[in-house]
Amino acid sequence: MRISLKSIGMTVKLLAIVALSAGLIMSPAMTGGVQAEVKKLKILSNNPFSGKAASWGFSQDRGVGLAVDKVNQAGGIKINGETYMWEKIQCDNRYIPADAVSCLKRGVAQGAKFMCTLGGAVTKPQIPLINKDKIVTIAAIAGGADFTNANNKYLFRTMPSADLTIAIEGIKIYKKLGVKKLVLLTADNVLGHSDAKTLKNALKVNKMSDILVAEEFVPIDTGDFTPVLTRVLAKNPDHIEGGAWPAAGLALLIKQARELGYKGTFTNLSGAPKVGPLVKIGGKKNVEGVIMLRLWPPDQLPTQAFKDYWAEYRKLYKQDPGANSWESYMAFMHLSAAVEKAQSLDPDKIVAVMRDLKIVSLLGELQLIGKDNPLLPGYGINNQYTSPLPVTVLKDGNPIIYK
């Protein structure tokens, strides 16, 4: 065989291509191999940091971040004599289910055994992986027994589910308001659909099914509700339930309904939108009297710890905290305490401790419920956090506790 310059060149090229492609794929394995002195416990913040749900993602991430700092400043946690520090790693899932799965896989690969996430749509596809890899997860999700059930041992719900909000508080509020014609106008996503299911069930149980005159689902980024409002207002409702709109969506919904001459009342029981943007976008006059759950009026905070949290959050981020920030803060404190109490990193042991552990946190006593609770049908497991649930109404642009 004659060795020509060309064939040498070819061989060199070939070797280069092989080395380059293998190197590119292996590059993540090469980075960050140095082991830290202090042992780390990693929690993955699998949240949307861009896109329409970004404000929820930041709020949740910041809540967990504050909790992580708090525990670390107190010296971390000790397990079997060794000190562990918490580390939060971020992954932007853009509120897209596939990206959330990718994020979880990345997190697992980076050694995260714990996770916080939000949104039913993005949590649902993660469940098989959470169960398989035993990732202890605190998640802000509304749907009911679809998420919290005996099969999903590692998934803890930080926010009150629709069974606690719509099915219990909601019915109370509807009765108090004397609602005769109810319209559900909610987001066309997992949350909205599960809210609808819960609402219909609750109405049935309370023999009020006939008050629901219409249900509509529209995309979460809808700007102009006029067409769909024209459709539902033709049924002359006296109450509109928004379910789980973020601030801008709810504000536009209310504003445009008022512009079309709607005189009735509004509730938004699943979501806890920020009041500032809600009032600004919707207009102070329009949003007057809107009833929401999980929102604390800044001047009526129940405990000193909560006031401190509020002040610290304001100082750091120049805005009021959102509901899922303190809910995930409390849940993380609880999780961290459980890890220390379990004296083990075995997820099974940790979750067993979590279910029975009661701690005092921002809003007083925090505990997990769900098992054998007639109000929470089908849960069968203590994986639902509870804490006092305020009912708030907007008055003159400010939230006050609804009597």
Added chain:
Amino acid sequence: MFMQMAVTGLVLGSIYMLVASGLTLIYGIMHQVNMAHGVFFMLGAMATYYATEVIGLPYFVALFAVVLVFPIIGAAFERGIFRNIRHIWLAGYMATVGVWMLMEGLGWQVFGTEQKAVSFPITGLIRLPGGAVLPANKLWVGLIAIAIMAGVYYLVGRTALGRQLRAVEQNPRAAELMGINADRAMAKGFALGVTLAALAGGLVSTLYSVDPSCGSTPMLKAFIIIILGGLGNVTGSVIAAYILGFIDSFGGSLLGYQAGHFMGFGLVILILIFKPSGIMGDE
């Protein structure tokens, strides 16, 4: 309800017409599909927000400031990025995508994630016969949109600048022989399109909310419109805007939101397949 749907359709149509005008113009003059249209819409809305709510200017003064500032921004983008590549259609398209992503990403960094609102100075409710209602702000935005569109018609159809722009569009080489600086004319056209987008942002955002991605949905609507109307055809896009307004209004009210959305894109595909030159095309 019929009356209400018709009114909503008219209002949406006027809004869509304004939102699509800049996009039509830029395609008409430069044959460039401007994917950064939504970003300029957003920047216009943000500029209006900062001018009114932060600096405290009266709303219409803020709008006037937008009209003064955005031609410069548009011309800068044209000179900096698009001029050298505009003869390659894909490069032009992708470059506008790049500008879109860059500016929206920066927008989230600079303006933050909290949604903002600009309030329109005129409020109130107008009751129409047939049980329909029309909010005063929507009426005014619609009327201003029609006025702006009339202005665009005058500018393009009756003024020397408009003649030059059309000359460049029809034959850049012959336009050069007339003593028209084709490069500069295209920069002017692009600046005009960007200003219209920003103006639409400043006006339409008063009806909705403002955040760094608030231009995406209007841009989607604008795209449907300019395809339906025939790319670059101003009259076609005006007609298409009202068609889409009525589709959204009647479809959304009678069949539900997603149906309206689906019908819009369905119509686009049908038009593109069977009459790519649009409803007003010559073919």
Added chain:
Amino acid sequence: MNSRLAPYLTALAVMAALALVPPLIKFIAPDKWELTAHIGIKILLNVGFGLCLWMMLQAGELSLGQGGFITIGAYTTGILVAKYNLISVVWLGYLAGALAAAVIALMLGYLIVHLKRIFFLLVTWSFAEMLHPVLTSFEHPFGGAMGIIDIPAPEGLTLFSESWTGYYYLALIYGFAVLWIVWRIAGSKVGLITKSIGQNDTLVTFCGLYVRKYKVMIFVLGCFITGIGGGILASYLTAISPETFTFFTSLDIIMFNLIGGMGTMAGPIVGAVILSGLNEYLFAAGYWRMVVYGLIIIFFITLLPGGMVSLPAALRKRFTRKTKKQEVGLG
């Protein structure tokens, strides 16, 4: 070295090297294997998608609807295998997904093949956008906003101790199979005809060839292969919803070609490796991801329109003499 065999040998060598990556990493850094596998899978599948688009691009038209065909492949697989359990073999589910994508591509392609450039781009884009409201509106069979969950892994993947290795090899085979098919087609008579259509279709018509037939053929084939990839992705992600593959998925696939370069087949491969690798690293970056994307696009369009593969030539040119800007690939 026989020059006809050389490309095969190169490909085989690279494939063998990549096949050795899992045992190697499991040996060096076992805790990094999962992440490596995840990125590797993404890259290899994207290489396949990028190559399919490149093949269509040879015929002169650019589709901005490839995300839609991934969706069709993924949903068909999901509906048949997971939601209604109509097919018990997942591999057949992939085939069904690919067939569904191909049939829809055939119908669409037949109708839109006469469109050129921006019109083709816009109509494929509209098509992909239209899928979203359809998928969210119908609980049956699409699963509405919830989408489809619990999509199983294909049979045989259990051969490996954990599924990631299995998916890695599956993606590896997919990527190289697509490479092989696209390479064979590019070298064949059909490939030559396609290429000449891309350069001047009127001339090809004068040669007595039926341009539409070839264009549709390539489009359908590209979508068929993309559909298989969609099925694999559905299994890998285990859950899909209407938002899983968006406009940005389609855009990414164009970007692979843009960044890599459209002149040669190496372009989309290089582009897919760089961009999907980068994408995985940018997950933590939030909004900066958009900024980086935007800058990358603008950089390549304005400064390096021939893509990464033209970089050596561009550098050489820069050092020798400043000449007029090249316009490789971007017709």
Added chain:
Amino acid sequence: MSLLEIKQVVAGYGPAVALHGVSLSLEQGERVSLLGANGAGKSSIVNVVSGLLPVRSGEVWFQGERIDGWAAHRIVGLGISQVPEGRLVFPKMTVWENLELGATSLKDTVQKSQLLEQVFELFPRLAERHKQMAGTMSGGEQQMLAVGRSLMSRPKLILSDEISMGLAPLVVRDIYDTLLRINQEWGVTLLMVEQEAKLALEVADSCHLLESGRIVASGPADEMAKSELVRKVYLAED
């Protein structure tokens, strides 16, 4: 000083060279035509002067100013106006708009309206149809429009390219008559490219013969008409 002077100009399209060092000069009020076969470089000369075709080497001077390298739109302002090959009127604009565009380089509105009147007087057909879309007119009318449009910049030099192309002889004659009138009445210099050699020799004072990018013969039109070369090849006489 000559009105227009071209010195050793080399120019071309891409790798192809169309002009290999062409020199010629025009005096004020002259009528010069360029003769030659297809691809001999006649149009290239015109395009070099009007700035559409960049010069690779050599110089172009107009009224003592060096204009090679100038952009086409600037050259119009100096008083050089082209009637381009294929007319290139703006089809989707009215006759009036086309004429207005011709006057883009003029700032004086009074002069503009005077010019418009003069053009309408020269071409009454344009006045009749000033509201019609240019694209809907006949070829002859479009050519009249193209000439009229070029007059609207009040040029000192008109470059005309293939006026007779695709038109009936009578119409062509008409248009050339008008051009000659402009030459005499307005003192406008004419540089004409004309495929039809007979016509070219008839309307011009002097004439240059081009072959593959070079001037091979020049002289007064009547002398050229008698020369062996021109008679045999271009006038097809025996």
